[in-house]
Amino acid sequence: MVAGQLRVAFAQPLSFIRDTELENTIRGYATPIFVAAGLDPTAVRIYLVNDKQINAFVAGGQNLFINTGLLMQSEDAGQVVGVIAHEAGHIAGGHLVRVHDALARGTAESILAMVLGAAAMVAGAPEVGAAVMSGGQNVAMRNFLQYSRTQEASADAAATRFLDSTQQSAKGLLDFFHMLSGQELLVAARQDPYLRTHPLTEDRIEALQTFVARSPYSDRPVSPEFQQQHQRMLAKLHAFLDDPSITRRRYPDSDTSIPARYARAIVQHRTAQLDKAVATIDGLIAEHPDDPYFQELKGQILFESGKPARALPPYQRSVELLPDAPLLRLDLARVQMATDNKDLLPAAIDNLRTSLRLEPKRPFVWRQLAVALGRNGQMGESSLALAEEAMLLDKLSEAKFHAGRAIQDLPPGSAGRLQAEDIMQAAENAREDR
Numbered sequence: 001m002v003a004g005q006l007r008v009a010f011a012q013p014l015s016f017i018r019d020t021e022l023e024n025t026i027r028g029y030a031t032p033i034f035v036a037a038g039l040d041p042t043a044v045r046i047y048l049v050n051d052k053q054i055n056a057f058v059a060g061g062q063n064l065f066i067n068t069g070l071l072m073q074s075e076d077a078g079q080v081v082g083v084i085a086h087e088a089g090h091i092a093g094g095h096l097v098r099v100h101d102a103l104a105r106g107t108a109e110s111i112l113a114m115v116l117g118a119a120a121m122v123a124g125a126p127e128v129g130a131a132v133m134s135g136g137q138n139v140a141m142r143n144f145l146q147y148s149r150t151q152e153a154s155a156d157a158a159a160t161r162f163l164d165s166t167q168q169s170a171k172g173l174l175d176f177f178h179m180l181s182g183q184e185l186l187v188a189a190r191q192d193p194y195l196r197t198h199p200l201t202e203d204r205i206e207a208l209q210t211f212v213a214r215s216p217y218s219d220r221p222v223s224p225e226f227q228q229q230h231q232r233m234l235a236k237l238h239a240f241l242d243d244p245s246i247t248r249r250r251y252p253d254s255d256t257s258i259p260a261r262y263a264r265a266i267v268q269h270r271t272a273q274l275d276k277a278v279a280t281i282d283g284l285i286a287e288h289p290d291d292p293y294f295q296e297l298k299g300q301i302l303f304e305s306g307k308p309a310r311a312l313p314p315y316q317r318s319v320e321l322l323p324d325a326p327l328l329r330l331d332l333a334r335v336q337m338a339t340d341n342k343d344l345l346p347a348a349i350d351n352l353r354t355s356l357r358l359e360p361k362r363p364f365v366w367r368q369l370a371v372a373l374g375r376n377g378q379m380g381e382s383s384l385a386l387a388e389e390a391m392l393l394d395k396l397s398e399a400k401f402h403a404g405r406a407i408q409d410l411p412p413g414s415a416g417r418l419q420a421e422d423i424m425q426a427a428e429n430a431r432e433d434r
Contacts, residue, residue: 016047016050022048022328026048028226030046033084037091044063045064046090047063048068048071052069054067071234074234077226080230080293082176083173085162085163086159087174114253157207162386169210170218171218174205181205232262234259236266240266265301265361269300269301278298289345290321299315315331316332329354333355337375343374346376352368356369366385373385381406381416383403387400387406403420406420
């Protein structure tokens with residue numbers, strides 16, 4: 001996997017993928033379902049877990065985790081929508097309300113640390129690594145996430161209501177259950193985690209079959225937009241996560257579809273065929289000049305090939321098309337900083353601040369902001385950004401040190417000075433509470 005387009009933040013034993021297109025695709029599938037479930041779509045946090053096993057689960061309240069394995073094994077968007085609807089049933093049904101209060105209040109990092117009994121995710125790990133940590137969910141998580149048959153039936157019933165309410169077919173969910181049912185005779189160690197944590201019974205399948213037979217929306221096909229997004233999502237996941245030789249067989253040169261060319265551009269980049277990769281993505285951009293994700297991929301190809309000046313225009317275009325995408329803002333800022341053009345530093349700082357306004361709990365972005373501010377001669381604000389990063393990483397001594405530097409350098413009464421004083425006090429309070 002390559003950083004920039006698909007980012008990995010490491011945890012034990014899970015790793016996460018960050019990607020604007022994938023996240024927007026899943027969010028687009030989920031939002032109507034969440035609304036039908038009476039949930040605030042902006043309050044449900046969705047995480048993509050880099051794991052080949054078929055699984056999805058909710059934890060810590062309104063946090064939905066979906067494995068890449070589930071997405072890559074899905075045959076159409078309807079199956080993914082159906083799984084989301086089922087998991088929304090667990091959330092709406094309050095099936096995890098008895099979890100310890102600290103878990104319910106925690107961030108995704110602390111949720112995983114508590115659920116998995118692992119160290120907290122290294123949230124500030126540099127998002128430039130190409131390695132992908134492997135490993136599935138352990139026994140502690142399986143026990144924690146084990147639903148009762150009553151809860152499973154309840155979530156199924158809720159899912160069918162949500163799907164009917166949004167006028168979508170439940171056939172996708174039924175097909176997903178059929179796909180898993182063949183594993184029931186396998187020993188537990190060989191079963192996918194979804195089957196182990198969501199017990200599948202004949203009664204559940206029969207109930208869903210009965211609903212599908214009666215629903216007026218069962219024969220309604222998945223929307224063409226969802227299907228197109230699904231095919232592009234699969235192409236991107238396979239191209240970044242599979243061995244290139246496997247992806248080439250899956251998307252041969254004879255396949256001239258958009259997903260196939262998209263996948264080939266990624267594989268050409270991964271195998272250091274710069275000219276071919278640029279030519280392939282340029283062909284897609286020529287046909288779809290307003291596609292932000294094609295522009296982003298071209299920028300990534302050039303940036304990661306050591307050509308930041310050439311990467312700048314496509315990244316700028318991607319941000320023009322999606323101005324509220326925090327990951328794109330971050331990438332554009334990194335490219336601007338990599339050009340070593342001091343005139344671009346104010347723009348880079350603005351992009352980093354925008355990214356943090358949208359996602360404030362990103363230590364890596366605070367670090368990048370500190371670097372940009374330092375290069376621009378804004379040393380007090382650079383120290384403040386380092387203090388913010390240290391607080392998020394729970395490095396209290398470092399937070400106090402950098403906050404102290406910021407207090408010395410920033411004018412009395414300024415917003416930055418007041419924020420530095422708040423960080424200093426918060427760090428001291430946190431140390432006293434331990």
